[in-house]
Amino acid sequence: MQVDQQLSEIQNIVEDTLSLAKKLGATGCEASMSKVQGISVGARMQEIETVEFTNDGGLGVCVFVGNKKGSASSADLSPKALKLTVEKAIEIAKYTSEDDCAGLAEPDVIATEFPDLDLYHPQELDAEFALEQALSAEKAGLDSDARIQNSDGASYNANLGVRVYGNTHGINAGYPSSRYSLSCVLIAQEGDDMQRDYAYTISREPNKLDSAQSVGESAGKQTVSRLGARKISTAKVPVLFHRDIASGLFGHFVSAVSGGSLYRKSSFLLDSINTQVFPQWLSIEERPHVKRGLASSVFDNEGVRTVDMDIVKNGMLEHYLLTSYSARKLGLKTNGHAGGIHNCVVSDTGHSDEELLREMGSGLIVTELMGQGVNIVNGDYSRGAAGFWVENGVIQYPVHEITIAGNLKDMLMNIVAIGEEREVRGALQTGSVLISEMQVAGM
Known part of the structure; x- marks a missing residue:
């Protein structure tokens, strides 16, 4: 079936669902539906482990009866099943408590224009090709160094999908999208020392993935580089978060300025609008309409139009990240963040990787984080880590x-430099982040 025809059919189902909900007594309704086809293959030690094809679809319905809310979903898309799903959602709503903040997003913020963001680049879901990619990546890694004698496997994934969202304020829109990825995880050994690391590539376009050879070789290089790891003495030193993991640092910031944390008063950045939370040179821009972007979208999960936004400008927090519900709880207006952020780009200081090391002098590069020791309520941060020790700007x-x-709170304010080479394989893009000082506990 052609993707345009599939999109039209899903929109018809969503429209029928919305009409049925109103007919059965809902004062408002939203429905979202997706269909995804995909392939996932895995190989380990040059043997095929898994080959999985997926062909999934489902409809989610949320109804409002006054200020009461009910939700239901179904993977069965027959007319009888859809009718039963809507009936169950309305029945659930009748038993829930009144909530003055419940309801659809306001009509004036609903998306009305739907430009093509070029998110769909279909390629045949070919098992032989997928296996070749996984096996080639792993072989390149195993061949890259004699100390790599084991593997946790390589995998290739491809997904082609269509998503449609509609509500009773008039929106009924959707788009197709594609996503491809290739990863490789290797194990190196030298004497009794064993280390593990990985590499991966991801893109909307299959021909924009890094080659299987380069993914395997990169995984091999990173794994071997960890051999001979030592413990270090406890000290307060500068810490450089490598770009591969630095986005997580800003991910904690995103959690702290998201509406759910704020209205529950469980954020270390309560009442921080128009206050300085980063150094003056740092900004975070959100650009939802980037062509082929991994987190691009014209509207959020509530049908609210997405817009370019400077979340942080000159170190000042300019916007919280709100859904319609959290916005009402806070007495504010939603700004299109139901479902998360859309292509957030952190500014940099123009430093190359070598310049960042020279700027740090002596300290710690963190390339891996472990554990969940992050408290968004008060900002306390304590996590297991691994990486590299640096002296006089040189990795030792x-x-x-x-x-x-x-x-x-201190860590964000004490960022002294950010590298110009960004990690771009996610919704939040940043270079390596240098923090002036942190407590490092070792021996």
């Missing part, structure tokens, strides 16, 4: 079995 040796600790 790998380190492991350490803990880094601080408070997120």
Whole structure:
């Protein structure tokens, strides 16, 4: 079936669902439906482990009866099943408590224009090709160094899908999208020392993935570089979060300025609008309409139009990230963040990787984080880590079995540099982040 025809059919189902909900007594309704086809293959030690094809679809319905809300979903898309799904959602709504903040997003913020963001680049879901990619990536990694004698496997994934959202304020829109990825995880050994690391590539376009050879070789290089890891003495030192993991640092910031954390008063950044939360040179821009972007979308999960937004400008927090519900709880207006952020780009200081090391002098590069020791309520941060020790701007040796600790409020303000080479494989893009000082616990 052609994707345009599939999109039209799903829109018809969504329209029928909305009409049925109103007919059965709902004062408002929203429905979202997706259909996804995909392939996932895995190989380990040059043997095929898994080959999975998926062909999934489902409809989610949320109805409002006054200020009462009910939700139901179904993977069965027959007319009888859809009718039963809507009936169950309305029945659930009748038993829920009144909530003055419940309801659809306001009509004036609903998307009305739907430009093509070029998110759909279909390629045949070919098992032989997928296996070749996974096996080639792993072989390149195994062949890259004699010390790599084992593997946790390589995998290739491809997904082609269509998503449609509609509500009783008039929106009924959707778009097709594609996503491809290839990853490889290797194990290196030298004497009794064993280390593990990985590499991956992801894109909307299959021909924009890194080659299987380069993914395997990169995984091999990173894995071998961790051999000979040592413990280090406890000290307060500068810490450089490598770009591969630095987005997580800003992910904690995103959680802290998201409406759900704020109206529950469970954020270390309560009442921080128009206050400085980063150094003056740092900005975070959200650009939802980037062509082929991994997190691009014309509207959010409530049908609210997405817009370019400077979340942080000159170090000042300019916007909270709100859904319609959290916005009402806070007495504000939603700004299109139901479902998360859309292509957030952190500014940089123009430093190359070598310049970042020179700027740090002596300190710790963190390339892996472990554990969940992050408290968004008060900002306390304590996580297991591994990486590399640096002296006089030069990497000396790998380190492991350490803990880094601080408070997120201080950590964000004490960022002194960000590298110009960005990690772009996610919704939040940033270079490596240098923090002036953190507590490092080792021996």
